[in-house]
Amino acid sequence: MNIDIQAEAITPRRHTFSHIARRFGVDKPASRYEEATYDVQPVANFHYRPTWAPEFELYDVARTRIVMADWYVFRDPRQFYYATYNISRAAMQQSFDDAVNFVEKRGLVAGVAPAWREAVAAYLLPLRHLEWAANMNCQLIADWGYGTQITSAAAFCGADRLGLAQVISRIGLVLGEGGDDHLVAAKTLWVDGAAWQPLRRLAEDMLVLRDWFEVYVAQLVVLDGLVYPLLCESFDAAGVAHNGAPISMMTGFLADWFADNSRWTDAVMKAAAGESDANRTVLNGWLRQWGERAHEALLPVARQVLGEEGDAAVAQARRQLSARLEKLGLTLGEEVPA
Amino acid sequence: MVARKLSLKQKYGHFTRGLDWEPSYQKQEDIFPFATYEGIKIHDWNAWEDPFKLTMDAYWKFQAEKERKLYAVIDSMAQNNGQLGITDARYLNAVKIFIQGVTPLEYQAHRHFAHLARHLPGAGLRVAAQMQSIDELRHCQTQIHTISHYNKFFDGIHDFTHMHDRLWYLSVPKSFFDDATSAGPFEFLTAISFAFEYVLTNLLFVPFMSGAAYNGDMATVTFGFSAQSDESRHMTLGLEAVRFLLEQDEANVPIVQGWIDKWFWRGYRLLSLVGMMMDYMLPKKVMSWSEAWETYYEEAGGALFADLARYGIREPKYADVAKAEKGHVSHQVWSIFYNYAQAAAVHTWDVDDQHLDWLREKYPETFAQHYEPRYRAWREQAEAGKRFYNDGLPQLCQVCQIPMAFTEVDDPGTISFRVSEHQGEKYHTCSDGCRDIFEHEPEKYVQAWLPVHQIFQGNCGGATLPEVLDWYHINQGADNFDYAGSPEEEQWNAWMEGRRPAAFPAAAAE
């Protein structure tokens, strides 16, 4: 339609919004990620102090010890805005559904050694509660974080964590042949099982943190950085001896998700650490503190799954995280003896 | 092997609130420190019934599909110069107010529903809140992406977040939302999910989006309707949440009633801007503000409050005033924008005869007597080359922050002035509704960042209008002033001229 109008008559008068042009130049069309993400959060002239925290403005840089000159340096390498995020996750979910359908239709779980089935139910299913805590932590970051860039990505990560908790629950239903016995049992383990209590205590301790960047470090960098490698590498590898491949088919997405999420967390940590020595000092302090806590909390779970090799597996996960952080200019700190 | 199948409800229970546990290493009140201070008593969080049983797999699937459809329309609009399909360039002013005033509220809603998703002690409500949180982010981002195309051709859109934090009329929506987010979680839920989303949001979206459809703005219709599909979920959350609070404890009833009274009035005042858009900015009109109010408040709200009567909830205080004013508010707000088009990032214009006919027909009781003479006089002044502008800065209501243009309910010729005193200082409000809100929580409203007062304190770039407009980032001579003579008018006329078949312009020129 309207092709009869000569092209010069409908030349755009500008390429993008002024706030985007101020960052990237006036003559460049902006990407959808940029327009959706940069400078969207209100920054000035707030009308009322929160009745629940009058010491802060509604959006306030003082809610964390991390100090940034510009809060829009946390570019998400995945460039997620709502549409790309959901399309990506719908695809991830589809591949999980395909895997579960494949396993269910062929009754493959029946071929897994019963003891390993029980072991998986005992280590994987309680983690859905840990995901739920991660979900709450992401909501805190989305709530109190500063700048659309890091908070929108945290909101997506929060949705991921609810989704992960639900996907793990679904595996629980598969293991229970459709029944919920395993989910009920796993909750009892999480709440009362001795091996899980250090981890649950850690999760609850994180839920009372108020510095949102500390929550980011403790949950998304440290705890995830230890739990996922442990789960996706050491625990998964232990299943090979028990014909665990059908389980691995269903849990394979966990490693994919972690790799995807780590691209974002690495970018965030690198930018925060690169900003100043002061930031690096704060970050290293949190890494050390929460690294020690997480290491200790995971030992009993690892021992339960891997026996005497459990300690080495946690130490291995810790070395991986440490190497990752070193590339970002950060230090996890020394290994703690168990 | 025979698979046992859980019911939808059982499964949903495990997949949401079943994830939650009773903390024992930390105290409940340290994990949820904001849960009790408002005086709301919840005895059994498990009594909360989730109206929609949406798990993340279904959420991702549906939302991804919606987004694919929507972005196909946005792409197509960019490729095909969709801006040429609108009825008239004046229509775009409604879109400008939308991105300046509404889109940033979608963003604020995103952030504060994350607050609820973290800080409400009930796991079921937290799940609903977090879905709404990312839905609201969706609305914000899809609006930006849709309107991005119009921004390439039209003025007033280019710096909407900067303007939202500063511009005089945008402090109306901003202070509305700041008021909600600075309140406790239950007041926010009542304010936004119930009073705004359930009771009033149809007045914003449905006529406006239907109006966009009628005016050839397919992109806005698409994002609007697509957003409304989420909105239905949000409205249902609002209704069920309020019902839940009312059922949990009788002591909650007066607290919730107070919030309903306050937020009905806050929302109603905010929507007077929407009334102005509907009655004045849509070249082709779907329904008048008055008709929309009847359909979406008086009918739907009537059924709602009749239903809530069992809990001891009555209609919002001053709903009768809103009803009595429905023939006036849109005209009074248009007058504000006509007065101050030199300081706004939207255009206004003189109302033409056809439009006057429509307004007379839609407002038989009020228009010809009270507003038509004013518009005719303005038009004569403009035709004589002296377009009327108000050179003084308006007095603003301390609560709703709209210029104090609203009149006494029984006397449309007299402005309704209300004044209160707090700690020896006067505070002016536009109505009994806003006065009551002030007097209920004066410690809050004395903090209001009133744009006119801020200019006089010297906080807005300087003492002259051009300096203030620079500080607002208004492109002077393009974003502001009357539509007549604007670059937008010139561009639109050139486009329309270009659309005639080739033979005609030549003939017309002879």
Added chain:
Amino acid sequence: MSRPVSITLQNSQDGIAIANAILADNPEAQRKSFPAMTKIDCPGRLSILADSVSERLGREWDPQEIHMSVISLSGSVDEDDGSFTLFWR
């Protein structure tokens, strides 16, 4: 109780099929047409039956797909495997 419940649907393929199913299955339902959308009011209660919509679409329609077509609603919601109902308590 006969306070009206109400649903507003997009005039899309699915939306039109849902509207037609409602009008067929709820004798008291009344249609109002607007640009790009259809509003249906019904005293007291209104049900969307999945089978009825499926038959009109020629495919299996899940009540959760209502999220793709709905613009607005008024009333409380009850959602199950075979139907989607609006009602006042």
Added chain:
Amino acid sequence: MPVVSLKPGYSGPVRDRVENFHGAYLVYVHWEGHLNFCSAITLPLPPTTPFAALADEILPSLYQADPGWSGVDLAAARWTLDGEDWSPDRTLALGEQGVGHKSLIRFWTA
């Protein structure tokens, strides 16, 4: 009634205290019966401003956009100050005849 807050003593900045206006009061003026001026107008005026300056210079500069303003006789106008009848004295300053910070002056002309 005090605002409900998490901790007692909730407060924020009182934004429009008189000391924030560099020696001026905020004064609102409204010409009744002329709603082409949509609302009252806000003016920052030192309390030493003589009423004559308001009547002879400031009000005309604001209201002359109305073609009828030229026929207005302010000397014959009826005035109220903060809701009370008011007989302003041209020779006195605003602050000397009851005008305070955020006072509202309304006037009716024939």
